[in-house]
Amino acid sequence: RGGILAVARTNAAVFEAPIGYVQGDGAALPFANAFDAVFSAATLHWIHDHPAVFRSVTVALVPNGRFVAQCGGKGNLQHMLEHADALMASAPYRAHFAAWRDPWTFAGAEITAARLKAAGLNRIETWLEEAPVDLETAEKYAEFVSCVCIRHHLDRLPPDLRGRFTSDLTARAASDDHPFTLDYWRLNIDARKPAA
Numbered sequence: 001r002g003g004i005l006a007v008a009r010t011n012a013a014v015f016e017a018p019i020g021y022v023q024g025d026g027a028a029l030p031f032a033n034a035f036d037a038v039f040s041a042a043t044l045h046w047i048h049d050h051p052a053v054f055r056s057v058t059v060a061l062v063p064n065g066r067f068v069a070q071c072g073g074k075g076n077l078q079h080m081l082e083h084a085d086a087l088m089a090s091a092p093y094r095a096h097f098a099a100w101r102d103p104w105t106f107a108g109a110e111i112t113a114a115r116l117k118a119a120g121l122n123r124i125e126t127w128l129e130e131a132p133v134d135l136e137t138a139e140k141y142a143e144f145v146s147c148v149c150i151r152h153h154l155d156r157l158p159p160d161l162r163g164r165f166t167s168d169l170t171a172r173a174a175s176d177d178h179p180f181t182l183d184y185w186r187l188n189i190d191a192r193k194p195a196a
Contacts, residue, residue, distance in 0.1 A: 027052035031060040038067045045072035045104045045187075050112065054119035063196035067121060073128045073187025074108035077149060080182060083172040084153060093165060096156045103152045107187060121191040129186040134178065141180040142170045149182070 005021050012019045024030050026040075027049050038057050047053055057067050088097040107115075109126040116124045135141040146154060146166045154162045173180050 027056055029056040029060045033059075033062050035060055036062060036065050038065070038069075040069040040071065042071060044069055044189075045076070045106055048105050050105060050107055051115050051119065054116050054121065058120045058193055061193040063193055065193045067116075067189065067191045067193075069189040070186050071189075072104060072106050073112075073185045074106050075128070075183070075185040076104075076106040078183055079176055080145065080149060080169070080173065083169055084150060086172070087165060087168055088153070092161060093157065096158075096161070097153075100156070106185070109187065112187060112189060116189070116191045120193065122194050123190075123192040125188075125190040127188050129188055131184040131186050132178070133182045133184055135180045135182065137180060138170050138174060141173055142166050145169065145182075 005023055008019075008021055022030065026043065026047050038060055044050065044053060054067075061067065087093055088100065109128050113124050113126045116126070135144055146162075150166070150169065154165065157165055170180075
């Protein structure tokens, strides 16, 4: 996180943009009635407590402020995660995943709309959007998923099992109806804080 902030500050300095940066918890933003809009891309699925995020966003927005977000939604990466779950339950990986908890929350449109309403937002629109990505070859698939999709899985494994886990997952992906394709589903959110 500190690295991302450093890059953002450097980029802002190049363009001489008057931008301030705050590192904080998305479920407890340190702002009240501060923003005309809050935008989030590819982040909310990494926070388990969506109701807390939406309450925090509502507090941070000014009246009639807008909240727009996109993140992984219900069904996201389902095929890959089913393969990963099967591997996690098998030898030699089982012992390393005894206390595993998914690091993401892939919520549906309906439950998200209800949570936004409960947080005090209105003019709510939520929808799921299919966005599959064909990685074409075993090599591209293995490289991408090991860096992006299963990095938390690999962190749980000793170094000598990480390559094997990736290879086993890639072999399973080869037998899918659409080999080496990641079944991404995007959850889109658009809502407003009521006018005062």
